[in-house]
Amino acid sequence: MKLHDIGVIGSGIGGSLISSLNKQKDLILFEKDSNLGGCASTFTRGGYSFNAGATTFVGYEDNHPIKRIFDKVGFKPDIKKSEVAIRVIQKEKIVDRIKDFDQFLENINSVYPHKNNYIFWKTIKEIDEKFWLLKKIYFGKYSFDRYIKTFSFVFELLKVYKFSIFSTAKGFIRDIFPDISQEYQNFIDSQLLITLQTNSQNISLLSLALGLSYPFHDVYYANGGMGKIFDDLLVDIDVHKKEKIVNIKREKDSYRVISNKDEYLFKNIVLNSTIFDSGNLFEDKDIKNYYSNFSFSDQSAFVVYMKLNIKKEYISHYQIILEENIPNCISNAFFISFSSMDDDKLSSDGLSITISTHTKASFWKNLQKEQYKKEKLKTQEFIIKKFLENFDTINGENIKYVFSATSKTFNNFINRTNCGGIPITIKNILNTASSNTPFKGLYNIGDTVFAGQGWPGVAIGVEILNKELNNG
Numbered sequence: 001m002k003l004h005d006i007g008v009i010g011s012g013i014g015g016s017l018i019s020s021l022n023k024q025k026d027l028i029l030f031e032k033d034s035n036l037g038g039c040a041s042t043f044t045r046g047g048y049s050f051n052a053g054a055t056t057f058v059g060y061e062d063n064h065p066i067k068r069i070f071d072k073v074g075f076k077p078d079i080k081k082s083e084v085a086i087r088v089i090q091k092e093k094i095v096d097r098i099k100d101f102d103q104f105l106e107n108i109n110s111v112y113p114h115k116n117n118y119i120f121w122k123t124i125k126e127i128d129e130k131f132w133l134l135k136k137i138y139f140g141k142y143s144f145d146r147y148i149k150t151f152s153f154v155f156e157l158l159k160v161y162k163f164s165i166f167s168t169a170k171g172f173i174r175d176i177f178p179d180i181s182q183e184y185q186n187f188i189d190s191q192l193l194i195t196l197q198t199n200s201q202n203i204s205l206l207s208l209a210l211g212l213s214y215p216f217h218d219v220y221y222a223n224g225g226m227g228k229i230f231d232d233l234l235v236d237i238d239v240h241k242k243e244k245i246v247n248i249k250r251e252k253d254s255y256r257v258i259s260n261k262d263e264y265l266f267k268n269i270v271l272n273s274t275i276f277d278s279g280n281l282f283e284d285k286d287i288k289n290y291y292s293n294f295s296f297s298d299q300s301a302f303v304v305y306m307k308l309n310i311k312k313e314y315i316s317h318y319q320i321i322l323e324e325n326i327p328n329c330i331s332n333a334f335f336i337s338f339s340s341m342d343d344d345k346l347s348s349d350g351l352s353i354t355i356s357t358h359t360k361a362s363f364w365k366n367l368q369k370e371q372y373k374k375e376k377l378k379t380q381e382f383i384i385k386k387f388l389e390n391f392d393t394i395n396g397e398n399i400k401y402v403f404s405a406t407s408k409t410f411n412n413f414i415n416r417t418n419c420g421g422i423p424i425t426i427k428n429i430l431n432t433a434s435s436n437t438p439f440k441g442l443y444n445i446g447d448t449v450f451a452g453q454g455w456p457g458v459a460i461g462v463e464i465l466n467k468e469l470n471n472g
C-alpha cells in the first residue's frame with residue numbers, strides 16, 4: 001500500500017487551512033459530509049441554501065494569520081466588507097458595533113452613558129491591537145524544546161502587557177465600572193458568549209479584550225455562503241468528500257487509516273475532529289488515554305434556519321438580547337445573520353437567515369424522540385416570535401421555509417455535539433490541547449485545540465501546526 005505524507009481528517013477551517021499550506025505534499029483531506037467547512041459550511045435544504053453556523057468572516061487583514069495564510073497560498077476569497085459588524089438590540093437600546101472607534105463611543109455613550117466608557121473600550125481595543133502584533137505566538141507540549149518556546153511566548157506576552165492581562169476580566173470591569181447596570185453587563189456578556197463561549201465572570205483581561213474587539217476589525221460577508229470559501233480554497237487539493245474515517249491504527253512509522261470506503265497509510269495524521277471525539281477513532285490504549293484527559297465541554301448551538309420571501313437589504317448581523325432566557329438554552333440572546341440581497345446563491349427566491357444561540361448538548365442527548373421534537377419546536381417558535389417582534393418590516397407570512405438544528409443535528413452531519421469550541425476560561429488554559437501530541441506524526445487542529453474559537457483563533461493554531469509539520 002502506498003505511504004502518503006499527510007492525511008487530514010476533517011475540512012473545517014483548521015483542516016482546510018493546513019491542507020492548503022501543505023498542498024505541494026502528498027496529502028489527502030477526508031470529509032465525512034457532502035459539504036466542506038464543518039461549522040462554517042453552507043448546505044442546501046428544500047432547494048434553498050443556508051450557512052450552517054458561522055456567518056462572519058473576521059481576520060482578513062494585515063498581521064492576522066488568516067490573511068497571511070491566504071496570501072501565502074495565493075488565495076483571494078470572494079468577500080465584501082460589512083460596515084456594521086453587529087447591530088445589538090436590547091429592548092429599545094441599539095448599539096452598532098463598528099470599526100470606527102469615535103463613532104462607536106458616541107453610540108455607546110448615548111445608550112449606556114458612563115464617564116469611564118472611553119477608558120474601558122480604549123483599553124480593550126489597545127490590548128487586542130497589541131496581541132495581533134505579537135510575532136512569537138506559540139503553544140506546544142511534550143518536549144523540552146516546545147516548553148521553552150511556549151515559555152518564550154508567555155515571556156513576550158508579559159513584556160508587552162506586564163502581569164495585568166492575566167488579571168481577571170471581572171476585576172477589570174468592577175474597577176472601571178463599579179456601578180455597572182445589569183443591562184450594560186448583559187450587553188458585554190452576550191458578546192463574549194458569541195466569541196469566547198463564556199461570560200466575563202471567569203476569564204482573563206486578555207480574553208475579555210480579544211472577545212470584545214472583533215467588531216473593531218474588518219468584518220466581511222462571504223458571497224455565496226461561507227462554504228464557498230472552502231470550495232474555492234480547496235480546489236487543487238485531493239479532497240475525499242462523504243468519506244468518514246472510522247478507525248486509525250498506529251503502526252511502526254505510520255498510521256493505517258480506515259474509512260467507510262477504503263484504507264490508506266500515512267506518515268502524518270492531522271485530526272480536525274474535536275479533541276473530545278478524536279479518541280474514538282483509535283484502539284491504541286495510549287492514544288485513547290491521551291484524548292480522555294480532555295474533559296468534555298457540553299456547550300453547543302441551537303440554530304434556526306429560515307427562508308423569507310423578501311428582497312430587502314438588512315445589516316448582515318444582529319444580536320437580540322432578551323430579558324429572559326431562551327427555553328432549553330443557556331443564553332438570553334441570539335445572533336441573526338441575513339444573506340445579502342445581491343448574493344445569487346443565498347438570496348435566490350428571498351433572504352436566507354441563520355439564527356444561533358447557545359445550548360447544552362446533554363439536554364438534547366437525553367430526550368426521547370417525541371420529547372426531542374416537542375422541545376426543539378418550542379425553542380424554534382420562541383426564537384421566531386422574538387425575532388419577529390424585533391423587525392417591523394418582517395411578519396410571520398414572510399417565512400416560507402423554516403427548520404432548526406440542535407447538537408444532535410450537528411453530530412449527524414459534522415460529527416460533533418460540542419459546537420463553538422472550549423470556553424476560554426482561566427481554568428481551561430492549563431488543560432488546553434496543543435497541535436502536537438505525545439505521538440510522533442499525530443497532530444490536532446480546530447477550535448477545541450489552542451488557540452480557540454472562531455476562524456482567527458483556529459488560524460493561530462494552524463500556523464503553529466504548520467511549523468510542527470515542517471520542523472520549523
Ligand SMILES: Cc1cc2nc3c(=O)[nH]c(=O)nc-3n(C[C@H](O)[C@H](O)[C@H](O)COP(=O)(O)OP(=O)(O)OC[C@H]3O[C@@H](n4cnc5c(N)ncnc54)[C@H](O)[C@@H]3O)c2cc1C
Nearest residue numbers: 010012014032038039053054055056245414446447454455
Ligand atoms: C452556530 C455557530 C456560529 C458561529 N459563528 C461564527 C462566526 O460567525 N465567525 C467565526 O469566525 N466563527 C464562528 N463560529 C465558530 C467557528 O465556526 C468554528 O470555531 C470553526 O469553524 C471550527 O472549525 P474547526 O477547524 O474546529 O472544524 P469544524 O468546523 O469542527 O469541522 C470539522 C470537520 O471534520 C469533519 N469530521 C469530523 N470527524 C470526521 C471523521 N471521522 N471523518 C471525516 N470527517 C470528519 C466534520 O464533518 C467537519 O466538517 C460559529 C460556530 C457555531 C457553532
